Amino acid sequence: MQGKNSTSQKNKNFLKNITRSSGFSAFSSALVAIILGLVFGFIVMLFAQPENAIKGFRYVLVGGLGRFGSVLYFATPILMTGLAVGFAFKMGLFNIGASGQYTMGMFFAIYVGFMWDLPPGIHWIVAILAGMVGGMIWGLIPGLFKALLNVNEVITSIMFNYIGMYLVDMWIQGNAVMFVSSKSRTNYLPSNVQIPSLGIDGSNVNFGIILAIIIGIVLYIVLQKTTFGYELKATGHNKYASDYAGMKGKKNIILTMVIAGGLAGLGGAFAILAPSAIAGSSMTYEPINIIAANGFNGIAVALLGNAHPIGIIFSSIFISHIQRGGSLAGLVGFKPEIIDVVIGVIIYFSAFAMIMNAALARFVKQHVTRKDEEVVKAKEAE
Amino acid sequence: MENYIVEMLGITKEFPGIIANDNITLNLKKGEVHALLGENGAGKSTLMSVLFGLYQAEKGEIRKNGQVVKINNPNDANALGIGMVHQHFKLVEIFTVLENIILGVEPNTMGFLQKNEARKKVLELSERYGLSIKPDALIEDISVGMQQRVEILKMLYRDNEILIFDEPTAVLTPQEIKELLKIMRGFASEGKSILFITHKLNEIMEVADRCTVLRKGQHIGTVDVKNTDKEELSRMMVGRDISFSVDKKPAEPKEVVLSVKNVTVASKHHKNNAVRNVTFDVKAGEIVCLAGIDGNGQTEFVSALTGLEKMVDGKVTLCGEDITKASVRERSVAGMSHIPEDRHKHGLVLDYTLQENMVLQRYWQKDFQNKGFIKFDEVRKYAENLIERFDVRSAQGPITMVRSMSGGNQQKAIIAREIDKKHELLVAVQPTRGLDVGAIEYIHKQLVERRDAGKGVLLVSLELEEVMNVSDRILVMYEGEIVGELDPKTTTVQELGLYMSGAKRNTVKEIDNAG
């Protein structure tokens, strides 16, 4: 009798804990947003080319599965920018400047790659670290503006996206070693600066993704287990309480933005130092005065992953997956931009999916747990 | 059959988790002052919000002059002649007095504002009822008392005949309260009907004709004020006899714990300093109360004392250590505990668990972290210990989200945290605000217990009863200065009121002589 009661109690708690846990609600709200985004994408496809819509949509959904190596390859930079946005978000900062930090990191990495003479074994590592430093500097400035002058970080980081982009484009165009003006893109990096490939057939997936996942896990531990993470989240939840508790708010703002910038900078380094399809070539950058899209995609990744480092690892792979699918949909005449629209729609819905989801969870909890309580009561009556 | 102007019959209003009003009936006669009495959380404001159209009741009906009416929003209420002065003023700070009064019923031609006729009417009303205002001053520049007059004029401007006052005296001095009560009686004698929400028995005895008492959302009864007394009303309000005084031995002050010298703090709102040249000591084993009307520099002073804001000038010493320039953390380590004024804003991280909040001041100490990693097992054990000792109630113990806890238990958690932390001085700012009588008694007991344990206690309070009953020494703050030091055993509420309103002051020299 007692045993039965306690199992039912356990079941009830289990259900309660699941529906109450933030992970559950984040997951289901991300799912709601994704479904709505994909449905929207499908509708657009139907309008554009009704006869190929289903074929194209199937590519979007499952096309990436056959090219998992390439999905991981393109997931690497947006995983990093996603972490950059998500980490700052935990502190209550909206780091919309991941683009600028990413671009700056990329520039620092290729600068070291082209201009420094280093032994083959460590050259690519130094280039990666340089990328991190570049991103850190570009995160530091909005951090200083926010902490010391109380300037809204959203506006600052948007402005620094532009400033960073113009600067990098100018520096690259002005450097004959890096820039191939006839092709208006950067040169191929020497192979010893490229990140070693993992050797998976048919893709150039490289150590970058491994490093990125490790960084995600480390961030998770920092946020969950350390005093710094405790302070960071406390500040994000309630700035006033963190002041009251004697936490150094300004220092933490600056530190968070520097770390976020470093993460995005690493993303830029991972992207540009990656080997590319043609043997001996590497990724290149075209200085055409456009803000890096990977920075904005990082916002989508971070929101879908609920700013949770582990969630971000999965959401970056998902976004990369549908991006690959979108390119494949080109085979039946669709333009890859459709995926950017889908991603935008997903963000739009994820901004209020939490609210729809909270209502849903309340509904489930009320109905499921109430039944359970009745069972318990009935048993007690026995 | 009595002739009622408003009848609220069988009103039931639920919020998720609680029934705020459970089958409540209230009848208002024309030309009476009808008090609505109850503790915090008894459902008074909810009931009035239903009458004013801010909430819709699930059950029950409202009648005006015998006719059933539907009040879906404040416009409906206004059309029925119902107006309300809210406890927290609903005034737009960057608008002028006149703009605030006409907002919602703006005189206009084709949508263009016509302020001149409005100004004439407002000035007329202001003169007739003795409610002096400056029509073109911005709300943020005028005193709280004048802001309240603006709220009253808002009702008069709309020709309301049923006037609801929600806790209007909380922000006033005893003298201003007298004035307000007189104005309320004046309205009643003109035939307007007044609903007066309060939990202060003296005011009811003084002004009200009848009184309806609520407790925990229930209607307890309606009585004629002339046939009852304070004791009966308080029994109805709380459900048991309560003692008005706090049980405590005479204080035995020892060495000085806190010494404040010539502290001056800048204001965020105006150019003058919010706190000017404040000097006093707090000794171990005494409760010193900083009394005053809200907005006379207490908040700024506490911010400076606890290190949240910088001071312009002055010196603060804690246990002989100069902490004038110390950070919040350093002050905490030096022995200062702080129960903040706003527990939601400062005191708690509502989206953290109870155990995480219990170590908010101590998470960095060796007991709870090792090389930057938090020892969650220790945190859990510590929280469980505090929860048991201080009887903090919650649904899931240490892992409860603090947001889901009741106000009283949230406050208990803060008090547990601040008292269990090593301290010599406890700064308690309005620690009983918004709590019910049970929780208030508990907190007063804890403060006295701290004193008897040889700690210094600095209590900042706006509640006159609390000031008179709990403290051993009263300092009155007026416009940023300490204007008097009083002994609660010898002074009266009237005298205290004179100091609080700036009508009376004794200089530091006199205090010295007296001491």
Add this chain to the structure above:
Amino acid sequence: MSTIYYLIQNMLPVAIPLLLVALGGMFSERSGVINIALEGIMLFGAFFGALFVYTVQGVDMNPQVLLILGMLIAAFSGWVYSLLLSFAAVTMKANQTITGVSLNMIIPAAILLFSKMFFNSDGITTTKNFYIREVPILSKIPLLGEMFFQRTYLTVMIGFAILIVSIIIFYKTRFGLRLRACGEHPQAADSVGINVYFMRYAGVSLSGILGGIGGFFYSVGVMDGNVSGHSGVAGFGFLALAVMIFGQWKPGRIFFAALFFAFLRTLAYSVSLIPFLDGLGINQTYYKMLPYVATMVVLAFTSKKSRAPKAEGIPYDKSQR
């Protein structure tokens, strides 16, 4: 002197989009909704305005009439797009910044998608010329005539008219008073029977209309009537936000802030025409960065005492008073 005329003549078509969009942002934020989607709204308006021009440019029509029709189309489409923000921010109580960012992301991609599918290009290229060499009569006014009524666009005159109307609506009407109350203290507005949700929809809608017009005027006055999904409106929506903050959410000051920013930008793109600056031999890119850097400097100096609408960014929830 001719340099000065040149700068002013070139500055105004740049200043007007900034002014209109910043005024739009002001209406939105003073009603309580942060509108970071202005960039996307501009582009949306510009796109449909240009699409309209593209469709009818073959018809023989007075270009200025065409411009006004295009403006109306742009205003309408900007309004429609802004409804997505109002719905999320007001009805669904979503995070306003995130919603705005998503709206900014959707549009460039959608334009590229559309243009690639139907025009096989990155945007829309129109051939109609809206340039006004001289306004009859007015251009003969000494000094002022050459500054304001020669080598200009109709957009400039419309822009000034909208500024004046905005000031009147904002300060002199019942609507303006109520709108400002909602951004400052929505509970107070609600307690006197003002529908806060409606007023916020209205504020955001005005920003949609002005944003759409601003976008179209940008494409007319700055891009020669073209719209590209790649370069979009070059951050003008964001600059307009900075203009609004610099203008302290007040129409008169916003006007001067817009002139200031437009001046910097015009200067940046006319370096080669000004012998003194050209002689310095500074890389042109630095001048291009100038408006963005100036924004930072301006914000650094103003934000300490900046007085944003108190309730902006906070969804209004009737049940939580």
